[in-house]
Each structure stands twice: as structure tokens, then as C-alpha cells.
Amino acid sequence: MTRDVVRARRDTPFKELVRLLEENGVTAVPVVDELERPIGVVSEADLLRKSADQADPSGRIPVAHLEAWERAKSEGSRAEEIMSAPAVCARPEWTVVEAARLMETQHVKRLPVVDEAERLLGIVSRGDLLRIFLRRDEAIREEITEDLLRRTLGLDARDVTAEVRGGQVTLAGAVKYRSLIPLVEQLCRRVDGVVSVSGNLIYRTDDVRPAADGG
Template sequence: MEHRTVGELMTRKVVSVRLETPFKEIARILADNAVSAVPVLDGLGRPAGMVSEADLLRKVADRSDLTGRTPLPHLEAWERERAEGRTAGEFMSAPAVCAHPEWTVVEAARLMQVQNVKRLPVVDETDRLLGVVSRSDLLRVFLRRDQAIQEEISREVVGRLARLGAAGVTAEVAEGQVTLHGSVDDALLIPVLTRMCAGIDGVVSVAEEVTAKARA
């Protein structure tokens, strides 16, 4: 089984800014391109960080509100320093958390989860920007057709385990939900089948209605 790669899912036409790009120009770029964040590149075209709507809003939220209807948010020292920045290099989120095009969906998703980020710049072996992969890009694997998932399970799961006694298993797929039917020679194969099916891109859940043949 091969998971889809970041290179297959990433957005290649990427809008970016430079370290010296001023605040208002960044706000304009985000609005004009209908994006919520952009990579910040250094002089060699390498991602130095990311600047997002949240970074821009930090500056707005830190201003005084004469109406007094909302309290001034508490900002840590580093947040206040960023809020006072004027250019991308001064208020971006850094360093950039990057991925590589050969990474799998699983690897990219885990990094996003660990680093609590919504998108990853994708770089080559010299750290030059190739694209950006976002959470929504990774979720595209769940748009796979049920038939494609069923065919991959038959080929890559049941097919590989057939000689071990799983040849009698079939898979039914509806809206990404897999149900395994049939019988196996050894009950120990049932959790293996379930785990392997769960690892297929696009699978939402796996249920099994599989029995083990009685031993003589």
C-alpha cells in the first residue's frame, strides 16, 4: 500500500511575500488572492516563516478600544513584540515548519497535529519553496471513489494475505466506510485485515463480518 504524497496534493501556484513586505501590502495580498496565510521567503527563496490573518489580527486586537465594550487581550511578551512589527519578517510565525514532496499524507498530517499548524510550505532538498499543502489538501484523500478504495483493498490487502488464508474475504465500501465479509483460515488474520484496510487512503471506518474457519 502506498499513501498519497504531499507532492501529489500540494498547491504549486503559491502566493508568497518577502521578509521586508509591509503590513498593509500583506493584508492586500491575502484579500486579493482569497488566502488566509502566505509563506515568507528569504533572499534565496527559502521559507523563513508564515504570516497569517491571525498574525495581522494580533496587531488590530492590541489597539485601544474607546468604546470599552471588549477588554484588551492579554498578550505574552513575544506576542506583543510581534504585534508591534511593521514587516512580515517582524510579525511572522517562525521558523517555518516545512514538508517535503515525497512525504505521505500521514507524515504531513502528524506534523501539522504536533506543531498545531494548518498548512506546511513544501520545499526541495535545497529548502527552496515548491508549494504549500494545507489541511484541506490532505482531506482530499477522502474524496476517493468507493470503487477505487474497494479495488485497492482487494489488490493490496486481500490479495497480499490470500496465501495466508484470507482469499475468502470481500470488501464492501459505502461513503468510505468499509465492511469486510467472508471467512479466513486463522482468526489472527482478522485484526490484521482490519488494520491494513484502515490504512488505505480515503477509508473512514472499518467493520468486519468475518469468521474464522473451524480447525479440524
């Protein structure tokens, strides 16, 4: 996330909001209350409603039809009247997958990041989430091999190996139990920068299929 966040207050006027976006090279700013808690977000789209509501002097382009809530925002002059609310927020400990899923389901392009008291810590954008896929293959392989397979799962380096090319992970080797295979694959997919996970892991003991009834 970006920690140095440009922000607005409830009473920040329209022209100041435009200036904040322009001077800081951003497309949206969170609006915070007196306790630094995000209460909404003002984006370029929110501000452009002001122009969309104006008649074309030439008369060639009809005035856009706006819903009542859109018209109220287009007539606003302060951040609290213009912003999209409530703010959809993330937590700092979330994974990239969790943040991306929330963006997708809520149809937003950025998420303010807040602490336990709902105070603003930073902001994460779609570009921030995509940046992790620039991570080097060697760094991904080392995290999977040393941190995940060895330390977390206790697997021997001679049993399971991981090769990474272009963020695509290929697993090979054998694990003790069949139930470990989907767990290993799932954990690998959660590593930053991983695009896909494939392989042909085998198992020594089938602890998934019920044992045959000997009676």
C-alpha cells in the same frame, strides 16, 4: 497539496501581506528565504494582532493583554517580524494521516511542503486533507482489492473481499496466518478516503500463539 503557492519574502511589508491574503483568497502565506526555503508563516491571526494592540477610541473595550512576544509581533512591519516561526513543514511523500497528525500536535492549520533541500514545493491545508474523504467508494474498493490485497499482499480474490460504503470498509474471508489480519486492517486504514475498517477475517494457521510444548 496546492502547488501554485502564494508566498512572501522576509521584507514584505505589512500592507502587502494583507493584500496578498485578500487578492488570493487565502488565510496565510509561507515566508521564504533567498533559496525558497520556508522560514515561517504569516496568517490572518498574526496580522490581526496589529489591531488587537490598538486602543478603542470609545474607551469601552480595554486593550487586550499581549505577551511580550505577541506585542513584538504586533509592532512588526515586515513579514519576518510578524510571522510565526519556525515553519512547520511536511514532505511530499507523507500520507494524509502523517500530515494530519503533525497539524494536530503542532496546532497549525496548514503545512508548507518541502523537498530534500527544504525548498518550497507546495502547501497543504486542513481542507486539502478533508477533501480525500470525498473519494468515490468504487475507487477506494478497487485500490484495496487490486493494489493492496492482490499485488502488495498476494492474497487471492476468492479468499478476501472488501466492500466499501461511505468510506467504511468491510473485509470478509480468510488469510493463511493470524498475524496477517492486523496488517491487512492497518494497510486498509492508510488508503485515501477510508473512514473506518471492520470485518470478520479468519485465519488458517495461528502463528501468533506459541506452539504447545510437547516435551
